[in-house]
Amino acid sequence: MMRPQPYRRSFGDLSERTLALWLLLPAALLLGFVALYPVVRLVYTSFFQYQLTLSPEASFNGLGNYAAALGDPRFWNALKNTALIVLITVPGALVLGLGLALLANLPFRYKWPVRLGLLLPWALPLVFVGLIFQWFFDSQYGVVNDVIVRLGGERQFWLFKPDLAFIAICWTIIWKTSSFVALILLAGLQTIPKELYEAAAVDGATRWQAFWRVTLPLLVPSILVALIFRTITAFQTFDIPYAMTKGGPGNATETLAMYVRVTSIENLNFGYGSALAVLLFLLSMAITLVYLRYIRGAED
């Protein structure tokens, strides 16, 4: 049967809306099934005493799991480690990333080697970076100790001493994440008009003054974006310490995400693991809200 020009009608309000909803449906289903439903279920499970190694049954526990977390020294230790990683690696990556971006922004004739120098660390899987740096920090055959010994220092047992392991992990995270920061900041640097530098030079400003008075203020939006992204991902740190130390020695380098995994997947304690995961979730979402408010503000 011939239908007379059904396509014109789709410009009408109603069917355009319907079409839009149909187009959005697959995305809604996918995100609903793999992201939203799991979050609801996570919160639900967090109110239950549910450990498969003890009993296949879940029993309602109210806020008991959260109370248990507040009295759990291992939770506080993991939270402290996570916070330290945020406080050390976010500014660290920002400073190193800014340095790399300023260098990469120089007028090279061939841009691709420098661009690849930033892209490669970004693309490397976190676990691989962890493994490679574990090899760097190997106490016997590692390149770090070799350099130290050549310079007249002493061999260090990097990944076997709590403080040294923490330093090695932070160093690795800073190296890995500074490339992402540098790429964001480089894009920001490239939007700064050259005329501003020429004007500054005419006014007799030194390069140093131009950096503080022109570059840095105009780079603030990019810095904020990089800062917020890095902070959110730093709270979720898992792969690099997991690959390098598994959280050891003891629990000296265990992060919140690692404790969630040990509790739920390895010990099959889903109730308590879910409560810990909810706390991690709330931390991340709190920072995300700040971020959303920031981009809203930037759009206005």
Add this chain to the structure above:
Amino acid sequence: MNPFKNPRIWLWIAAAIVVVNGFFPSVWIFFTSIKGEAELTRIPITYWPEKPTLQNYVQAFREQPLGRYFLNSTIVAVGSTVLCVGVASLAAYALARLQVPRRNLIMSLLVGVSMFPVASLMVPLYQIFVELGLRNTYLALILPHAALSLPVATLTLVSFFAGIPKDLESAAMVDGSTRLGALWYVVVPLSAPGVFTAAILAFVNSWDEFLLASTLLPAKAMRTLPVGIQLYQGEYVFPWPLISAALVVALVPLALVIALFQERVVGGLTQGGVKG
């Protein structure tokens, strides 16, 4: 004449710092992979490989199912990329072109979902896929990987679709094409760079992901490269010949994608970041 007065020298030094910083770990693991075990366990260590050998690569494939890990990673990465970009294209078209109620709320929700901590999702996803009997099937990882890349892919595509003149679509529809036809034949080809960017980001994300891969596909025959290689540590006293060779094998496709499409990747990354 003092060579440091020449600005070209400083350019070279600047480039060298960025390049060495970025490449050194990868180059070092490659050097490690072509040194024999005797050379690797010598003190002081050698920097330049003395007797390059491919022995570690032979071992890496012979002692471990590295080829299988490679296949698993490829299936999951390609599957989730196709699913993600397909679903994201439809959603992005609606958001960029059609009247969507509460459009800003949906966009904000997308940003919010993209920030969900994977470690939190891991717990319920584990339970859900165990209950569905899908743990240790590719689908168990393809679905979450597609979903995790979906928000950024959608936001990237929205900005690309928004840049395509509406007249082109209208012309196609006047010529008797349906809206979906116009999407497929007009909008998609014109936004191919955007689709491509979204696809590369989704591919790299999936290829790199560890936490969900190790939780949802732990069986030896189902492991992806990061999961499989990470476990060598527990199986060998001195795992580095095998780990280094396996890492190089796993990094080759990634390095190729990055080297071939560097401008797309940089564009996608910075755009997704700044525009949110």
